[in-house]
Amino acid sequence: MDSVGADGLRDNAAREQVTYEQRLNEMSTKRDTALAEAGAAQERFNAALQQISTMQSELLASETRREELTRGIEIAQANLKKAIAERDAAQTARDQFAARLDGDAGATAELARLDDYQATIDFLASALDSTATQRDSMSDHADEAEAFAEEMILEARLQQDRHDKIFTQLEDALSISVAPLDKMFRSAGLNTDTLLNSVRRGYSGQGGPLTPISFSTKGEAPDETSVRANGIIEKLDRMNLYRLAAAKAPFALPVDGSFRFTSGFGPRWGRMHNGTDFAGAHGTPIATTADGVVTFAGRQSGYGNLVKIKHDFGIETRYAHMSAIHVKVGQRVSRGDRIGDMGNTGRSTGTHLHYEVRVGGKPVNPMTYIKAARNVF
Secondary structure, eight states: OTTTTOTTHHHHHHHHHHHHHHHHHHHHHHHHHHHHHHHHHHHHHHHHHHHHHHHHHHHHHHHHHHHHHHHHHHHHHHHHHHHHHHHHHHHHHHHHHHHTOSSOHHHHHHHHHHHHHHHHHHHHHHHHHHHHHHHHHHHHHHHHHHHHHHHHHHHHHHHHHHHHHHHHHHHHHHHHHHHHHHHHHHHTTOOHHHHHHHHHHHTOOOOSTTSOOOOOOTTSOOOHHHHHHHHHHHHHHHHHHHHHHHHHSOOSOSBSSOOEEEEOSEEETTEEEOSEEEEOOTTOEEEOSSSEEEEEEEEEGGGEEEEEEEOSTTEEEEEEEESEEOOOTTOEEOTTOEEEEOBOOSSOSSSEEEEEEEETTEEEOHHHHHHHTTTTO
């Protein structure tokens, strides 16, 4: 008990809180960077898909053209074979005519017709070579387009893998950070869903970095990247709500200085002791343990100089036996604000603070809240 009340306890709690806030800011920065990269990658991926779609259309057109050229070549080859056969027959006939050529006009006309056959065959052969060359060129272009499409798809998959690693790191970090906060509130006997809904209603403005991401899906279901990004934002929002709730529930120590515990919550001397006593030097600063509004500040029978503060979630804290009161009724205070000084007023055996926590009007053990927050703040 003495070690809990050591001088450096509150300083350690303040440093832990600063570290927690820095960690939250770092995670928010990483989240923003990951989301920006995800958005840029989405745009690059969409551009690549559009380019791939265009190239696939060109590839299909090229394939159709290649098939047409192949059929044309087959037809041309058949015609060429037929023409070659006719040429050979004509060549034979020409040789026969040449052997008996003696200036006969009919033979001369027959030779001219054979020359026409030869010219036609040469033209068909040239056209066939040109068509085959064009077919091979288009086939090479189609192969290049297919290779580029496969390269772009591989790049998109690698980019997706990198995003998966970033999202996984953020998700793991958030799970590790949210778990202690959730445990703290549950250990204090607070319903986390009801608590967060209450905080959310008080902070209902929207916009900024914690607004869910929305991508146009043309009526389709959101993609996996959008779902994971929104999940991270929801966890960050939950952590932020926990941070706000932690300031509104009495998780802090009420004494800003050296002290020791002298009496706990429970039966004492045949009657119920509804709070916890902290003994210290006369005038030790007394601080409110959560944000709230002062509902009573004055002297009350056995309590002596007493301050009552109303907090959210139906919680009230009481600070008794003080030597001086520094707040007024209706004043709004924040966690850590000095509300008075430790004293010995009222029914008291020595200088100390009698500290109570009441939920729904019923006293509960204050140490439940203080111990619940010990590993968080």
